[in-house]
Amino acid sequence: MLVPQRLFTGIDSFPLMAVPFFILAxxxxxxxxxxxxxVRFACQLIGNVRGGLGYANVIMAIFMAGISGSALADAAGPGSVIIRMMRQAGYPAPYAAALTASSAIIAPIIPPSIIMIIYALTDNSVSVIGLFLAGIVPGLMLGMSLLAVNWWLSRRNDYTFPMARPAWAQFLKDSWKVFPALVMPAIILGGIHGGIFTPTEASAVAAVYAFLVGRFVIGTLSIRQIPRILVSTAIMTSAVLLVVSMATIFAYMLTVLQIPQGISQAIASWGLSPTILLIVVSLFLLICGLFLDTLPAVIILVPILAPLAQNAGIDPLHFAMVVILNLTIGMITPPVGAVLFVVTVVAKIPIFTLARAIIPMLMAELLVFALIVFFPAFTTWLPNLFGYSR
Known part of the structure; x- marks a missing residue:
């Protein structure tokens, strides 16, 4: 009797309505x-420089992160476009695929982010807008680390980019076309911070805004596409919410069996300092990220770990970003890296080849993660500035 009840109550939440609307947007x-x-704008922005398409790949991922909020969507959609362009320009397929996979995980870090919405529902000590603000700096740091890796590997392997800079008139024309899409994150964050709408209502605003931009501003969205888009949104939403509802059952069983309480008491008895506790939790999450997908991992692990962090005096937003960034990096680590599997299908290369090629990017992102762990200001500065930290 409890299973069907928990399946329903696990997704019977008003804030969860933000998930289908952000996916629809x-x-x-x-x-x-x-x-x-x-993609075209990012390529034109870089111009004819060594490793230019690699830079464009990362910049495009940062742009898309402010629109989609899903690493899998970015890897399968724009990722397939940029991989094809890089291969045609002479970049090795494993490198193009590895850079695309590693840049795709910026999407859940820069707002809007589906995983942040789920986290805020799991841990009441943080808000959605607080998490959104906390993710901006780490997301940009991930992008800069990948740009640095691309610079190093491009110089080492002489990756060239045959596309010349367009005329200024053409560049300004193309920039004007993408400008409405680029300001969507600012509209979402500004509207929530200004009290104009809630995070859930912001997702609906984003969907309406995306429709108006595609239909009337750019003029490339036709009415005939709407049924297919709605069906695709329904399928993706169903997949996400099924994962959430099933993970809720598992989390409920853990609570009934008092497993979180037992783990919390055991770790608390060690008397660890906040920094050592973060290191222990980070190592634990890195291991979990090898085998668990991000959404169920958040629902299952956060009720266990968040109270430990709060009792140790760790800022809830800082701890939240440590968890989210840690589990997101797990999406590009074998054997259960969801983004890796998507990119191998898109790029048509073996997963072992991709796993080897992604090592430099993974090391760079782990370095960013270490900075986030040891320097909380990277995550708490913006929320503190706008009054969303404790």
Missing amino acids: AELMTGGRITDLL
């Missing part, structure tokens, strides 16, 4: 060919 942007325009 991303699908409308993709259906309106915003993705192609962003």
Whole structure:
């Protein structure tokens, strides 16, 4: 009797309505060919430099992160476009695929982010807008680390980019086309911070805004595409919410069996300092990220770990970003790296080849993660500035 009840109550939440609307907004942007325009804009922004398409790959991922909030969507959609362009330009397929996979995980870090919404529902000590603000600096740091890796590998292997800079008139024209898409994150964050709408209502605003931009501003979204977009949104939403509801059952069983309490008491008895506790939790999450997907991992592990962090005096937003970034990096680590599997299908290369090629990018992102762990200001500065930290 409890299983069907928990399946329903696990997703019977008003804030969870933000998930389908943010997915719909991303699908409308993709259906309106915003993705192609962003790829073209990123390429034009870099110009004819060594490793230019690699830079464009990362910059495009940062742009898309402010629209989609899903690493899998970015890897499968715009990721397939940029991989094809890089291969045609002479970049090795494993390198193009590895850079695309590692840049795709920026999407859950820069707002809007589906995983942040789920985390805020799991831990009442943080808010959605607080998490959104806390993710901006770490997301940009991930992007800069990948740009640095691309610079090093491009110089080492002489990766070239044959596309010349366009004329200023053409560049300004293309920039104007993508400008409405680029300001969508600012509209979402500004509206929530200004009290104009709630995070859930912001997702609906984002969907309407994406439709208006694609249909009337850019003019590439046709009415005939809407049924296909709605079906695709429904399928993706169903997959996400089924994962959430099933993970809720598992989390409920853990609570009934008092496993979180037992683990919390055991770790608390060690008397660890906040920094050592973060290191222990980070290692534990890195191991979990090898085998668990991000959403069920958040629902299952956060009720166990968040009270430990609060009792140790760790800022809830700082701890939340440590957990989210840790589990997100797990999406590109074998054997259960979801983004790796998507990119291997898109790029048509073996997963072992991709896993070897992604090592430099993974090391760079782990370095960023270490900075986030040891320097809380990277995550708490913006929330503190706007009054969303404790």
